[in-house]
Amino acid sequence: MCWASWGIASPVAVALHVRKWVWAIPEYGTMRGGVLDQHAAVLVLTTGWYAMHTADDERFLRLAIALAHQARRQGADPFGAVLVADGAVVHQVYDRSVAYSDPTCHAELSLISEYCRAQRRFSLEGYSIYASTEPCSMCAGAIHWARISRVVFSVTQAMLQQLSGGHPKPGCASIINSGHRQAAIIGPLLPDEGLAVFDGYTFIPKVERHRALAIGGAASRPAR
């Protein structure tokens, strides 16, 4: 495999990795016993946590960012997400929460829900998700329960809150990796391109935009 570069390189990420080792290695050793297993745990954990990104990651993430631009042009919230399996895009979505009168219709959650229903799949193990902005707590929960193996995003939640002036939100890693499965989480990747989505963008609360939409015309959601 040809790795392009390190996916996560910030000191914070490294500190989180170290904390993960300290927490996980003794537990793994206790469960399985033996120094050899502890070394195996180090290998597994470092493989997961020191995830690196590929040229394909950049290509798919740029598609998610393009969807976010498209969403903005169409008056939707400027967030896009792409689902990839075996090196191919299998579904792509942008945020339609205001248009559908459904606050759960974030790009990532819709992506998972629509694909799983259509394909009658319950687990997306082995799949990768690409998001123009780091998944929120709700979408991170969906990623966790869908068992998605890799998560790649551009703009972090912290960057988004800085732009929007909103309250700080947690990063996605603690929610996605709250169980025994450890997804590789890569980001911020291509942050300049992701941030360009918000150039000159005015953040107006969803509820206000929905109210305006409801006054201007019925906001309806297609039946699932």
Ligand SMILES: [Zn+2]
């Ligand atoms: Zn979300």
